[in-house]
Structure formats: structure tokens, C-alpha cells
Amino acid sequence: MAQFRILLLAAILMFSGVVVDAYGPGDNGYVGLRDDYYGTSCKDVETVIKKAVQAELAKNLKHAAGVLRMHFHDCFVEGCDASVLLDGPGTEKTAHVNEKLAGYEVIDAAKAAVEEVCPGVVSCADILAYAARDSTVELNGTAWAVQGGRKDGTVSLASRAEAELPPPEFQVSQLIDSFARRGLSAKQMVVLSGSHTVGVGHCDKFVSRLYNFNSTFFTDPSIDPAYATELKNICPQHTFNTTIEVFMDVITPTSAGVFEANYYKTLQEHKGLFTSDQSLFDDTRTKATVTSLLNNERFQKEFGKAMRAMGRVGVKTKGQIRTNCRVVNTY
Numbered sequence: 442m443a444q445f446r447i448l449l450l451a452a453i454l455m456f457s458g459v460v461v462d463a464y465g466p467g468d469n470g471y472v473g474l475r476d477d478y479y480g481t482s483c484k485d486v487e488t489v490i491k492k493a494v495q496a497e498l499a500k501n502l503k504h505a506a507g508v509l510r511m512h513f514h515d516c517f518v519e520g521c522d523a524s525v526l527l528d529g530p531g532t533e534k535t536a537h538v539n540e541k542l543a544g545y546e547v548i549d550a551a552k553a554a555v556e557e558v559c560p561g562v563v564s565c566a567d568i569l570a571y572a573a574r575d576s577t578v579e580l581n582g583t584a585w586a587v588q589g590g591r592k593d594g595t596v597s598l599a600s601r602a603e604a605e606l607p608p609p610e611f612q613v614s615q616l617i618d619s620f621a622r623r624g625l626s627a628k629q630m631v632v633l634s635g636s637h638t639v640g641v642g643h644c645d646k647f648v649s650r651l652y653n654f655n656s657t658f659f660t661d662p663s664i665d666p667a668y669a670t671e672l673k674n675i676c677p678q679h680t681f682n683t684t685i686e687v688f689m690d691v692i693t694p695t696s697a698g699v700f701e702a703n704y705y706k707t708l709q710e711h712k713g714l715f716t717s718d719q720s721l722f723d724d725t726r727t728k729a730t731v732t733s734l735l736n737n738e739r740f741q742k743e744f745g746k747a748m749r750a751m752g753r754v755g756v757k758t759k760g761q762i763r764t765n766c767r768v769v770n771t772y
């Protein structure tokens with residue numbers, strides 16, 4: 442009976458989402474999320490978080506991309522519930538897929554600053570959502586309004602992270618499926634992939650495209666030949682070094698990245714780093730969206746909307762407000 446109720450509720454929510462908002466389920470707080478959620482309970486929270494994030498990123502701006510990715514990796518596993526932040530054996534952050542995830546100290550600093558002004562009020566899941574927005578802005582992305590009201594979860598399993606996060610080998614069908622299971626559209630998937638305009642990847646994530654690709658092509662023919670040669674130089678076939686960082690956006694390859702629409706231009710030039718990137722331009726289902734997002738103003742606007750939708754995935758209305766984002770409350 443309880444299970445049936447949950448299914449029924451999910452069906453109603455998904456249906457109302459289609460009606461209310463062409464950009465995916467409910468931009469109107471159906472999961473209990475609201476803009477200015479802490480307006481009365483902790484009115485300065487967004488300023489406090491922003492200042493803490495800025496101070497941390499001033500020490501290491503590369504963590505801006507890390508925090509943005511962290512919010513994605515949180516939302517796709519157990520929903521946006523800060524499960525990715527929990528320390529301990531076998532938690533999500535110990536998964537291979539999260540091996541290079543960086544910037545946990547940014548969230549620690551933001552949480553510490555928030556606890557100073559409003560102890561026990563603001564969830565870690567919300568702090569991560571605000572911090573992902575603030576990090577994007579530090580890379581010159583356009584700000585969006587972040588909804589608040591998420592509760593923190595108590596379950597965090599590496600095996601779930603491995604199973605739920607889409608790998609870089611995914612093609613468009615698999616990417617569409619993965620996002621659809623979270624109520625996100627193909628269009629939103631393409632928009633959110635634009636995050637790869639900042640940050641880095643590592644050789645092991647794309648060498649299969651460079652060598653012994655398949656029985657017809659030694660190298661993935663969807664890679665621009667000059668770019669493929671460049672990547673082979675950085676990642677030699679048998680001796681590549683998984684510590685070397687490769688900028689995902691070859692048009693503005695600065696150490697931390699600049700948040701703009703250049704990612705889509707790299708796809709047009711066949712310089713997408715992963716199969717999951719390049720296939721977005723090479724597949725008829727997503728190509729038109731890629732082309733439309735070459736317009737930076739449109740990209741920035743759509744990105745904010747899509748991040749709001751991603752921030753609603755699997756949100757918990759019951760749960761904890763953790764005291765320490767790395768540890769489940771025991772009281």
C-alpha cells in the first residue's frame with residue numbers, strides 16, 4: 442500500500458511537471474523547494490555561503506569545477522541529499538568514479554560559516570546547491586536563483602555511485618535514458634553537459650577512443666585528426682599517466698576554466714573529449730540543441746534553468762540537517 446502511494450505520487454508529480462514546466466518537472470516547489478527558502482530562518486545564508494566559497498576558491502580556483510561536478514554526483518545518487526559528502530569506508534566518495542572529485546573543503550568552510558550564524562538550520566544538500574551556483578559565477582558564469590529545502594540523507598554507498606553515474610563511454614541513447622530516469626529531458630542533458638566547458642579529464646577516461654577503437658577504426662573517427670594526435674602525445678598508448686590533467690575545453694584551456702558556451706564549439710569542431718560529449722553533436726536527436734547553445738546568452742539562461750531542475754532530483758523532504766557535512770547525525 443505504501444509502495445503504491447509512492448508510485449501514485451511519483452506519477453502525479455511527473456505528470457504535473459510536464460504540464461507546468463516544459464523544462465522538466467516542477468519549477469514551482471512541488472517537492473517542497475522554494476526560492477529564498479531561508480528568508481526568515483537564516484536570512485543571510487546565501488551571502489555567508491558565497492563569501493566562504495569565494496575565500497576557498499581564492500586558494501584554489503580549480504575547486505570551482507570540482508564543486509559543480511560534486512552537486513551533479515550528489516543529485517544522481519540517492520537524490521540531492523549530500524550523500525556524496527559523507528566520509529567513511531565504502532561511502533560514495535570512495536567510489537572509483539569519484540576518485541578525482543575535489544573541493545570538499547569548500548563545502549566544509551561554507552558549512553562552518555553557516556553554523557556560526559544559524560546553527561542546525563541549513564542542510565548540507567542545500568549548501569552544496571548554493572555553492573555549485575557560486576562556483577559557476579566565480580568562473581564568470583551567470584547566476585541563477587537556487588531553491589532551498591532539501592534534507593540530508595543517511596545512506597551513501599560507493600556501489601550506488603558506480604551504478605548510477607553515467608560513464609564517459611555513454612552514447613546519446615544511454616545519456617538520454619540516464620537523465621530521463623531523473624525526470625530530466627534530452628535537452629536539459631545537453632545543457633548540463635555544457636559544464637564541461639570548465640575543468641579537466643584524465644587519460645584513462647578517453648584512451649579507448651585513441652587506440653584499438655574498433656575493428657574498422659584504430660582511432661575514433663569522430664575525433665578531429667589533429668586533436669587526436671595531440672591527445673595521443675599527452676596519453677601514450679601503454680604508458681599514459683592518469684595524473685595528467687587534460688582541459689575538456691580546448692578553446693579556453695585556462696587552469697580553472699571559463700564558464701561559457703565554448704564547449705559546444707569544441708563539439709562542432711570534433712574536439713569533444715569524451716564519447717558522451719562528442720556524440721551530442723553527432724546524433725540527430727541532440728545536434729540541434731548543441732547548435733542552439735553556441736549562443737552564450739542562451740546557454741547561460743538555459744543552464745540556470747537546467748541546474749534548478751537537476752537540483753530537484755530525488756529531493757528528500759524528511760531527513761536530517763547535518764551538523765557536520767561529513768558525518769550523519771547520531772541524535
Ligand code: HEM
Binds near residue numbers: 510513616642644
Ligand atoms: C552527461 C553525462 C556526463 C558524463 C558522462 C560526465 C563525465 C565526466 C568525466 C569522465 C569527467 C572527468 C573525470 C576525470 O577524468 O577525472 C567529468 C568532469 C567534469 N564534469 Fe562531467 N559528466 C557528465 C555530466 C556532467 C554534469 C551534468 C555536470 C554538472 C552539472 C558535470 C560537471 C563536470 C565538471 C565541472 C567536471 C570537471 C571536474 C574537475 O575539473 O574537477 N558533468 N565529467
Ligand SMILES: *[C@@H]1O[C@H](CO)[C@@H](O)[C@H](O)[C@H]1NC(C)=O
Binds near residue numbers: 699
Ligand atoms: C571573468 O571576467 C573578468 C572581467 O571580464 C576577468 O577579469 C576575469 O579574469 C574573468 N575570470 C575568468 C575565470 O576568466
Ligand SMILES: *[C@@H]1O[C@H](CO)[C@@H](O)[C@H](O)[C@H]1NC(C)=O
Binds near residue numbers: 655662
Ligand atoms: C566502428 O566505429 C564506427 C564509428 O563509430 C562505426 O560506424 C562502425 O560501425 C564501428 N565498427 C564496428 C565493427 O563496430
Ligand SMILES: *[C@@H]1O[C@H](CO)[C@@H](O)[C@H](O)[C@H]1NC(C)=O
Binds near residue numbers: 682683684685
Ligand atoms: C605523472 O604526472 C604527474 C603530473 O604531471 C607527475 O607529477 C608524475 O611524476 C607523473 N608520473 C609518472 C610515473 O610519470
